[in-house]
Amino acid sequence: MGNKTLALCRTAPYGSALAREGLEAVLASAAMEQEVDLLFIGDGIFQLLGNQSPEEIQQKSQRRNLLALPMFGLEQFYVCASSLAERGVKPKLIEIPGVEIKTIEQPGALIASYQCVLSF
Amino acid sequence: MTLHLVSKSPFSSSALRDCLQSFAEGDALLLIEDGVYALRHDALQTLQNSAVYCLEADAAARGQRELAAIVSGIKMIDDAGWVKLCTQHNPIVSWFR
Amino acid sequence: MPRSAGHFTIWPAMKFSLAVYSAPHSTQSAASALRFAKALLSEGHEIYRIFFYCDGIQNGNSIAAPPQDEADLTGEWQDLQRQYNLDLVICIAAAQRRGVLSQREAERQEKLSANLAEGFELAGLGQLTDAVANSERLVTFGG
Numbered sequence: 068m069g070n071k072t073l074a075l076c077r078t079a080p081y082g083s084a085l086a087r088e089g090l091e092a093v094l095a096s097a098a099m100e101q102e103v104d105l106l107f108i109g110d111g112i113f114q115l116l117g118n119q120s121p122e123e124i125q126q127k128s129q130r131r132n133l134l135a136l137p138m139f140g141l142e143q144f145y146v147c148a149s150s151l152a153e154r155g156v157k158p159k160l161i162e163i164p165g166v167e168i169k170t171i172e173q174p175g176a177l178i179a180s181y182q183c184v185l186s187f
Numbered sequence: 188m189t190l191h192l193v194s195k196s197p198f199s200s201s202a203l204r205d206c207l208q209s210f211a212e213g214d215a216l217l218l219i220e221d222g223v224y225a226l227r228h229d230a231l232q233t234l235q236n237s238a239v240y241c242l243e244a245d246a247a248a249r250g251q252r253e254l255a256a257i258v259s260g261i262k263m264i265d266d267a268g269w270v271k272l273c274t275q276h277n278p279i280v281s282w283f284r
Numbered sequence: 285m286p287r288s289a290g291h292f293t294i295w296p297a298m299k300f301s302l303a304v305y306s307a308p309h310s311t312q313s314a315a316s317a318l319r320f321a322k323a324l325l326s327e328g329h330e331i332y333r334i335f336f337y338c339d340g341i342q343n344g345n346s347i348a349a350p351p352q353d354e355a356d357l358t359g360e361w362q363d364l365q366r367q368y369n370l371d372l373v374i375c376i377a378a379a380q381r382r383g384v385l386s387q388r389e390a391e392r393q394e395k396l397s398a399n400l401a402e403g404f405e406l407a408g409l410g411q412l413t414d415a416v417a418n419s420e421r422l423v424t425f426g427g
Contacts, residue, residue, distance in 0.1 A: 069417055069418075070416055072416055073278070075280065077205060077284075084338060085284075085338060088337065088378065091409060092337070092409055095410055095412070095413055096412075096413040096416070099414075101413045101416065108205065108208075108209070109201065109205050149208065173211070175209045175210050178189055178209055178211070179213075179278070182278060183278055183416050183422045184189075184278040184279070185422070186281045186282070186424050192423075194316070194427055195427060219316060220311075220312045220316060220427075266319055266320065266322075267323055269320065270320070270329065271327075273300070273421055273423060274298050277420075279421060279422065281423070281424040281425065283313065283425070283426040284426065284427045
């Protein structure tokens with residue numbers, strides 16, 4: 068199927084449902100073999116942190132959805148370098164097994180290379 | 188080239204700031220809903236050489252139409268103009284929070 | 285690409301899809317989506333699908349009863365659907381969580397009543413993927 072898609076993930080997990088529902092949409096696309104990439108930017112980078120304990124607030128783990136993505140062929144995440152720096156998040160805090168994290172300096176150029184962008 | 192839609196006030200949301208961080212040369216910006224309050228924000232000045240549009244009805248509803256007319260470089264458009272912008276640009280990225 | 289006809293540049297009709305994440309009566313965004321949809325159609329473009337996701341599923345809630353002097357977005361979507369035979373799809377997973385059910389879903393979930401507005405249909409997230417794959421433009425309305 069056509070139209071290379073970018074999911075722009077700029078919402079932190081748990082505080083709103085958008086981050087979770089966004090990932091569910093990405094999983095659905097990947098399951099249908101639609102070409103979709105992820106860019107974590109702004110507060111969206113907080114979805115990647117490894118030490119989340121959402122059971123403390125009776126929520127399902129969002130990171131578990133992220134961990135499932137490589138099974139659907141999504142093995143590379145784009146992450147905005149300045150969003151990480153601004154929030155004091157070191158790249159080693161956002162490692163995900165089976166996923167290559169590519170930090171990018173120019174999100175605008177990346178976004179412009181897609182035919183479709185879904186914002187979450 | 189990307190069309191960016193910003194629909195939140197820059198005084199209460201990072202939507203405009205995040206959009207500007209992801210703005211590439213040749214991109215266009217359209218202010219809608221509370222995004223029209225960007226007309227009162229310094230950040231717009233970084234886009235002096237770019238195409239910046241404002242949805243006239245949303246500006247008028249909020250008492251900002253006259254301001255939009257005097258902020259240099261801002262083009263006021265109606266709904267048909269919005270549609271046309273969307274046909275001329277791709278992808279279309281919404282910054283709504 | 286545009287073609288030229290004398291002095292005019294004509295942009296051909298395009299196939300659009302919209303993703304709507306916001307409930308009516310909370311923020312302006314669902315109303316903006318409706319305005320934009322009307323403008324697209326009056327400019328001669330095609331709407332492949334409107335996909336309602338997240339709180340946007342409330343656009344298809346038939347038991348909302350806004351005051352007479354306020355916009356009735358659900359009713360306006362229905363009018364537009366009838367006029368242009370639009371494909372208005374509500375994400376079933378998002379709708380189940382928030383309580384918009386078809387008759388069939390209400391029975392299946394053993395709930396007292398169904399409230400999915402006529403003209404809307406419940407379907408899976410695959411319909412968003414399909415819309416992305418088959419549209420030339422996708423515009424998201426959220427917040």
